[in-house]
Amino acid sequence: MSEVVLPDQTVVSQLGQGTWHMGEDPKQRAAEIRALQLGIDRGMTLIDTAEMYADGEAETVVGEAIKGRRDDVFLVSKVYPFRAGRELIEQACEQSLKRLQTDYLDLYLLHWQGNVPLSETIEGMEMLQAAGKIKRWGVSNLDISDMKELQSLRGGERCAVNQVLYHLGSRGIEYDLLPWQREAGMPIMAYCPLAQGGRHRQQLIQNPTLDKIAKNHDASPLQIALAWTMRTNDVISIPKAVQEKHVIENAEAAMIKLTETELEELDRAFPPPNRKQPLDIV
Numbered sequence: 001m002s003e004v005v006l007p008d009q010t011v012v013s014q015l016g017q018g019t020w021h022m023g024e025d026p027k028q029r030a031a032e033i034r035a036l037q038l039g040i041d042r043g044m045t046l047i048d049t050a051e052m053y054a055d056g057e058a059e060t061v062v063g064e065a066i067k068g069r070r071d072d073v074f075l076v077s078k079v080y081p082f083r084a085g086r087e088l089i090e091q092a093c094e095q096s097l098k099r100l101q102t103d104y105l106d107l108y109l110l111h112w113q114g115n116v117p118l119s120e121t122i123e124g125m126e127m128l129q130a131a132g133k134i135k136r137w138g139v140s141n142l143d144i145s146d147m148k149e150l151q152s153l154r155g156g157e158r159c160a161v162n163q164v165l166y167h168l169g170s171r172g173i174e175y176d177l178l179p180w181q182r183e184a185g186m187p188i189m190a191y192c193p194l195a196q197g198g199r200h201r202q203q204l205i206q207n208p209t210l211d212k213i214a215k216n217h218d219a220s221p222l223q224i225a226l227a228w229t230m231r232t233n234d235v236i237s238i239p240k241a242v243q244e245k246h247v248i249e250n251a252e253a254a255m256i257k258l259t260e261t262e263l264e265e266l267d268r269a270f271p272p273p274n275r276k277q278p279l280d281i282v
Protein backbone atom coordinates (compact mmCIF):
# COMPACT_ATOMS: atom_id res chain seq x y z
CA MET A 1 0.00 0.00 0.00
CA SER A 2 1.39 3.41 -0.98
CA GLU A 3 1.90 6.00 1.74
CA VAL A 4 1.72 9.77 2.13
CA VAL A 5 3.91 11.89 4.41
CA LEU A 6 2.19 14.57 6.50
CA PRO A 7 3.90 17.90 7.29
CA ASP A 8 5.11 16.56 10.66
CA GLN A 9 6.70 13.60 8.82
CA THR A 10 4.03 11.14 10.01
CA VAL A 11 3.50 8.45 7.38
CA VAL A 12 -0.09 7.38 6.63
CA SER A 13 -1.74 4.97 4.21
CA GLN A 14 -2.56 6.71 0.93
CA LEU A 15 -5.81 4.75 0.70
CA GLY A 16 -8.14 5.13 3.66
CA GLN A 17 -11.80 4.50 4.44
CA GLY A 18 -14.62 7.00 4.51
CA THR A 19 -17.74 6.62 6.66
CA TRP A 20 -20.24 9.14 5.29
CA HIS A 21 -23.77 7.59 5.54
CA MET A 22 -22.57 4.85 7.89
CA GLY A 23 -24.60 4.52 11.08
CA GLU A 24 -27.83 5.62 9.41
CA ASP A 25 -29.45 2.17 9.23
CA PRO A 26 -29.16 -0.12 12.29
CA LYS A 27 -29.65 -3.13 10.01
CA GLN A 28 -26.41 -2.27 8.21
CA ARG A 29 -24.33 -1.77 11.35
CA ALA A 30 -22.79 -5.27 11.49
CA ALA A 31 -21.89 -5.10 7.79
CA GLU A 32 -20.36 -1.64 8.22
CA ILE A 33 -18.22 -2.82 11.14
CA ARG A 34 -17.05 -5.87 9.17
CA ALA A 35 -16.23 -3.71 6.15
CA LEU A 36 -14.07 -1.34 8.18
CA GLN A 37 -12.27 -4.24 9.86
CA LEU A 38 -11.63 -5.89 6.49
CA GLY A 39 -10.30 -2.59 5.18
CA ILE A 40 -7.86 -2.37 8.08
CA ASP A 41 -6.75 -5.93 7.36
CA ARG A 42 -6.13 -4.91 3.73
CA GLY A 43 -3.94 -1.96 4.69
CA MET A 44 -6.53 0.83 4.65
CA THR A 45 -5.66 1.89 8.15
CA LEU A 46 -6.71 5.55 7.89
CA ILE A 47 -10.38 5.93 8.83
CA ASP A 48 -12.23 9.21 8.37
CA THR A 49 -15.47 10.08 10.15
CA ALA A 50 -17.26 13.12 11.62
CA GLU A 51 -19.62 14.10 14.40
CA MET A 52 -22.06 15.16 11.67
CA TYR A 53 -22.33 11.74 10.05
CA ALA A 54 -25.60 10.17 11.20
CA ASP A 55 -25.54 12.51 14.23
CA GLY A 56 -22.52 10.73 15.65
CA GLU A 57 -23.63 7.19 14.86
CA ALA A 58 -20.89 6.79 12.23
CA GLU A 59 -18.34 7.46 14.97
CA THR A 60 -20.03 4.80 17.09
CA VAL A 61 -19.69 2.31 14.22
CA VAL A 62 -16.01 3.17 13.86
CA GLY A 63 -15.51 2.77 17.61
CA GLU A 64 -16.88 -0.75 17.43
CA ALA A 65 -14.78 -1.58 14.37
CA ILE A 66 -11.46 -0.52 15.91
CA LYS A 67 -12.06 -1.98 19.35
CA GLY A 68 -8.92 -3.85 20.39
CA ARG A 69 -6.86 -2.50 17.49
CA ARG A 70 -6.76 1.25 18.06
CA ASP A 71 -2.98 1.32 17.62
CA ASP A 72 -3.36 -0.08 14.09
CA VAL A 73 -5.48 2.84 12.94
CA PHE A 74 -4.92 6.49 12.00
CA LEU A 75 -8.20 7.98 13.20
CA VAL A 76 -9.68 11.17 11.72
CA SER A 77 -12.84 12.99 12.79
CA LYS A 78 -14.35 16.39 12.08
CA VAL A 79 -15.99 19.10 14.15
CA TYR A 80 -19.03 21.15 13.14
CA PRO A 81 -18.09 24.79 12.32
CA PHE A 82 -20.41 26.17 14.99
CA ARG A 83 -18.62 24.03 17.62
CA ALA A 84 -15.12 24.95 16.44
CA GLY A 85 -14.59 27.89 18.81
CA ARG A 86 -12.75 27.98 22.13
CA GLU A 87 -15.95 27.45 24.16
CA LEU A 88 -17.38 24.37 22.43
CA ILE A 89 -14.55 22.55 20.66
CA GLU A 90 -13.39 20.68 23.75
CA GLN A 91 -16.91 19.39 24.41
CA ALA A 92 -17.31 18.38 20.76
CA CYS A 93 -14.01 16.52 20.80
CA GLU A 94 -14.80 14.76 24.09
CA GLN A 95 -18.13 13.55 22.70
CA SER A 96 -16.44 12.23 19.55
CA LEU A 97 -13.80 10.46 21.64
CA LYS A 98 -16.49 8.83 23.76
CA ARG A 99 -18.36 7.55 20.70
CA LEU A 100 -15.10 6.31 19.17
CA GLN A 101 -14.09 4.63 22.44
CA THR A 102 -10.63 6.18 22.39
CA ASP A 103 -8.77 8.86 24.32
CA TYR A 104 -7.19 10.64 21.34
CA LEU A 105 -7.62 11.42 17.64
CA ASP A 106 -4.73 11.24 15.21
CA LEU A 107 -6.24 14.10 13.22
CA TYR A 108 -9.12 16.49 13.95
CA LEU A 109 -10.58 18.58 11.13
CA LEU A 110 -12.75 21.68 10.92
CA HIS A 111 -15.55 20.28 8.73
CA TRP A 112 -16.06 23.53 6.83
CA GLN A 113 -15.62 27.21 7.59
CA GLY A 114 -18.47 28.86 9.44
CA ASN A 115 -18.81 32.03 11.50
CA VAL A 116 -16.15 31.18 14.07
CA PRO A 117 -12.91 33.00 13.16
CA LEU A 118 -10.18 30.67 11.93
CA SER A 119 -7.84 32.16 14.54
CA GLU A 120 -10.15 30.96 17.29
CA THR A 121 -10.40 27.49 15.76
CA ILE A 122 -6.60 27.29 15.67
CA GLU A 123 -6.48 28.22 19.36
CA GLY A 124 -9.02 25.53 20.15
CA MET A 125 -7.10 22.92 18.17
CA GLU A 126 -3.85 23.85 19.92
CA MET A 127 -5.59 23.55 23.28
CA LEU A 128 -6.75 20.03 22.37
CA GLN A 129 -3.24 19.15 21.24
CA ALA A 130 -1.74 20.38 24.49
CA ALA A 131 -4.24 18.24 26.40
CA GLY A 132 -3.26 15.16 24.36
CA LYS A 133 -6.75 14.74 22.91
CA ILE A 134 -5.62 15.21 19.32
CA LYS A 135 -2.23 14.58 17.73
CA ARG A 136 -2.64 17.09 14.89
CA TRP A 137 -5.34 19.17 13.19
CA GLY A 138 -6.49 20.19 9.74
CA VAL A 139 -9.41 21.54 7.76
CA SER A 140 -11.99 20.45 5.21
CA ASN A 141 -13.78 22.19 2.34
CA LEU A 142 -11.52 25.26 2.38
CA ASP A 143 -10.67 26.88 -0.97
CA ILE A 144 -7.37 28.59 -1.74
CA SER A 145 -8.35 32.03 -0.39
CA ASP A 146 -9.38 30.46 2.92
CA MET A 147 -6.17 28.41 3.03
CA LYS A 148 -4.06 31.51 2.44
CA GLU A 149 -5.91 33.25 5.25
CA LEU A 150 -5.33 30.25 7.50
CA GLN A 151 -1.62 30.17 6.71
CA SER A 152 -1.30 33.88 7.53
CA LEU A 153 -2.55 33.33 11.09
CA ARG A 154 -0.39 32.41 14.05
CA GLY A 155 -0.22 28.62 14.17
CA GLY A 156 -1.95 28.26 10.81
CA GLU A 157 1.19 26.81 9.24
CA ARG A 158 0.66 23.69 11.39
CA CYS A 159 -2.45 22.64 9.45
CA ALA A 160 -1.81 19.02 8.42
CA VAL A 161 -4.29 18.48 5.56
CA ASN A 162 -7.23 19.96 3.70
CA GLN A 163 -9.98 17.45 2.91
CA VAL A 164 -11.93 18.32 -0.26
CA LEU A 165 -14.03 16.69 -2.95
CA TYR A 166 -11.76 15.34 -5.68
CA HIS A 167 -12.26 12.79 -8.42
CA LEU A 168 -11.90 12.47 -12.20
CA GLY A 169 -15.18 14.30 -12.80
CA SER A 170 -14.31 17.11 -10.38
CA ARG A 171 -10.80 18.43 -11.00
CA GLY A 172 -11.23 22.12 -10.18
CA ILE A 173 -8.69 22.07 -7.34
CA GLU A 174 -5.93 21.29 -9.86
CA TYR A 175 -6.02 24.87 -11.13
CA ASP A 176 -4.90 26.54 -7.92
CA LEU A 177 -5.59 24.78 -4.61
CA LEU A 178 -3.70 21.54 -5.29
CA PRO A 179 -0.55 23.27 -6.64
CA TRP A 180 -0.60 25.70 -3.71
CA GLN A 181 -0.88 22.88 -1.16
CA ARG A 182 1.82 20.95 -2.97
CA GLU A 183 4.12 23.96 -2.65
CA ALA A 184 3.23 24.21 1.05
CA GLY A 185 3.96 20.50 1.58
CA MET A 186 0.39 19.86 2.74
CA PRO A 187 -1.46 16.80 1.34
CA ILE A 188 -5.01 16.84 0.01
CA MET A 189 -7.43 14.29 1.44
CA ALA A 190 -9.90 13.39 -1.32
CA TYR A 191 -13.43 12.61 -0.20
CA CYS A 192 -15.94 10.97 -2.58
CA PRO A 193 -13.05 9.87 -4.87
CA LEU A 194 -15.52 7.66 -6.75
CA ALA A 195 -18.08 10.47 -7.01
CA GLN A 196 -20.18 8.85 -4.27
CA GLY A 197 -23.15 11.12 -3.67
CA GLY A 198 -22.18 13.27 -6.66
CA ARG A 199 -23.60 13.84 -10.12
CA HIS A 200 -20.60 12.35 -11.93
CA ARG A 201 -20.72 8.69 -10.84
CA GLN A 202 -22.48 7.41 -13.98
CA GLN A 203 -19.91 9.27 -16.09
CA LEU A 204 -17.17 7.30 -14.37
CA ILE A 205 -18.94 3.96 -14.73
CA GLN A 206 -19.89 4.43 -18.40
CA ASN A 207 -16.91 6.35 -19.80
CA PRO A 208 -15.35 4.46 -22.77
CA THR A 209 -11.81 5.63 -21.99
CA LEU A 210 -12.05 4.42 -18.41
CA ASP A 211 -13.55 1.18 -19.66
CA LYS A 212 -10.69 0.63 -22.10
CA ILE A 213 -7.98 1.36 -19.50
CA ALA A 214 -9.79 -0.87 -17.01
CA LYS A 215 -9.58 -3.76 -19.47
CA ASN A 216 -5.81 -3.14 -19.78
CA HIS A 217 -5.47 -3.72 -16.04
CA ASP A 218 -8.13 -6.43 -15.67
CA ALA A 219 -9.94 -4.00 -13.38
CA SER A 220 -13.21 -2.08 -13.20
CA PRO A 221 -13.65 1.54 -14.36
CA LEU A 222 -14.15 2.63 -10.75
CA GLN A 223 -10.90 0.95 -9.72
CA ILE A 224 -9.09 2.96 -12.41
CA ALA A 225 -10.83 6.14 -11.22
CA LEU A 226 -9.69 5.42 -7.67
CA ALA A 227 -6.13 4.61 -8.75
CA TRP A 228 -6.07 7.92 -10.66
CA THR A 229 -6.66 9.91 -7.45
CA MET A 230 -3.55 8.24 -6.00
CA ARG A 231 -1.29 8.82 -9.01
CA THR A 232 0.86 11.24 -6.99
CA ASN A 233 2.20 10.86 -3.46
CA ASP A 234 0.39 13.86 -1.97
CA VAL A 235 -3.29 12.86 -2.20
CA ILE A 236 -4.95 10.60 0.38
CA SER A 237 -8.09 8.93 -0.96
CA ILE A 238 -10.94 7.89 1.35
CA PRO A 239 -13.68 5.93 -0.48
CA LYS A 240 -16.52 4.45 1.54
CA ALA A 241 -17.48 0.81 1.12
CA VAL A 242 -19.84 -1.49 3.01
CA GLN A 243 -19.87 -4.57 0.80
CA GLU A 244 -16.88 -6.89 1.21
CA LYS A 245 -16.46 -7.04 -2.58
CA HIS A 246 -16.09 -3.25 -2.79
CA VAL A 247 -13.61 -3.11 0.09
CA ILE A 248 -11.40 -5.66 -1.66
CA GLU A 249 -11.74 -3.85 -5.00
CA ASN A 250 -10.68 -0.58 -3.37
CA ALA A 251 -7.63 -2.21 -1.81
CA GLU A 252 -6.68 -3.75 -5.16
CA ALA A 253 -7.03 -0.36 -6.86
CA ALA A 254 -4.18 0.95 -4.73
CA MET A 255 -1.89 -1.50 -6.51
CA ILE A 256 -2.73 -0.20 -10.01
CA LYS A 257 -0.04 2.00 -11.60
CA LEU A 258 -1.32 4.00 -14.55
CA THR A 259 1.07 4.67 -17.43
CA GLU A 260 1.83 8.15 -18.75
CA THR A 261 -0.12 7.28 -21.91
CA GLU A 262 -3.13 6.22 -19.85
CA LEU A 263 -2.96 9.42 -17.80
CA GLU A 264 -2.89 11.47 -21.00
CA GLU A 265 -5.93 9.57 -22.29
CA LEU A 266 -7.77 10.32 -19.05
CA ASP A 267 -6.83 14.00 -19.35
CA ARG A 268 -8.47 14.07 -22.77
CA ALA A 269 -11.59 12.29 -21.49
CA PHE A 270 -11.78 14.35 -18.28
CA PRO A 271 -9.98 17.63 -19.06
CA PRO A 272 -8.19 19.41 -16.23
CA PRO A 273 -9.40 22.96 -15.48
CA ASN A 274 -8.09 25.93 -17.46
CA ARG A 275 -9.57 28.57 -15.17
CA LYS A 276 -10.55 29.11 -11.54
CA GLN A 277 -13.61 27.08 -10.48
CA PRO A 278 -15.70 27.25 -7.30
CA LEU A 279 -14.76 24.58 -4.79
CA ASP A 280 -16.94 21.54 -5.46
CA ILE A 281 -18.83 20.31 -2.38
CA VAL A 282 -21.43 17.59 -1.79
